[in-house]
Amino acid sequence: MPVCTALLSSPTLWSAPLSALVLTALASLPSHAQDRSVYRCPGNLYTDQITVREAAERGCKTLEGAAVTVVQTRRPEAPKAAASGSPAASGATPARSSGNEGARIDPAEQRARDTDARRILDGELRREEDRLAQLQKDLTNAATASPERQNELRAALARKEADVAAIRRELAKLGASTP
CATH class of the missing domain: 1.20.5 (Single alpha-helices involved in coiled-coils or other helix-helix interfaces)
Known part of the structure; x- marks a missing residue:
């Protein structure tokens, strides 16, 4: 018997109130969570906020089997100023932000x-x-x-x-x- 089946069927591990609580929590999960489709629309726009009909009207394609991942990246830091302290010596320009708090644009x-x-x-x-x-x-x-x-x-x-x-x-x- 698989471990998860044994745990779920074990009377010593599950009391009636606990079982009711778990079943209530599972029933309250949104049923549409797995049904929500992600669409790629013309102009390289991605959305999950439209209906199937709207997607068809706009010419959007459903993304199936592909997880959508949002990755935040950090900007590469500008090289540190040379020993002379001159921005020209380090190749950095004062108009660019190096990502430091004190840098100004x-x-x-x-x-x-x-x-x-x-x-x-x-x-x-x-x-x-x-x-x-x-x-x-x-x-x-x-x-x-x-x-x-x-x-x-x-x-x-x-x-x-x-x-x-x-x-x-x-x-x-x-x-x-x-x-």
């Missing part, structure tokens, strides 16, 4: 980064607002659709509204004015 470089971030977020906001408007139109036109379809549209609309709000918050952090 050149203000012109920071402005360029902020401008790029604003431009990217503005474009993303426009696209998301267009998608939001389309979802609102689809929901209005779905008055005769099945209740299941209407619920899918409402859920997609709520996610899209949250996406738009998040982008607006990011723009506000950058000091950009939003419509």
Whole structure:
């Protein structure tokens, strides 16, 4: 008899309250945890926040059998300054951050980064607002659709509204004015 079967069937190891507690805990686990699919959409975007229908509409492919792993890496540190203490002697430039707490980024470089971030977020906001408007139109036109379809549209609309709000918050952090 395998060890796990012996442990589960052993009356001396399992009391009634403990068994009930374990069964309750197992029953409370989300049933969809293993059913959630990860999709790779055009533009190399990965998501698990869309329905099967949305994935098909967007042309997304299901990733099967592949674990999705997020790896955070550290930036390589710049070489230490030479004995003379001169940044030119070590090859380091003052505009680059070496990852140290006291290092500063050149203000012109920071402005360029902020401008790029604003431009990217503005474009993303426009696209998301267009998608939001389309979802609102689809929901209005779905008055005769099945209740299941209407619920899918409402859920997609709520996610899209949250996406738009998040982008607006990011723009506000950058000091950009939003419509």
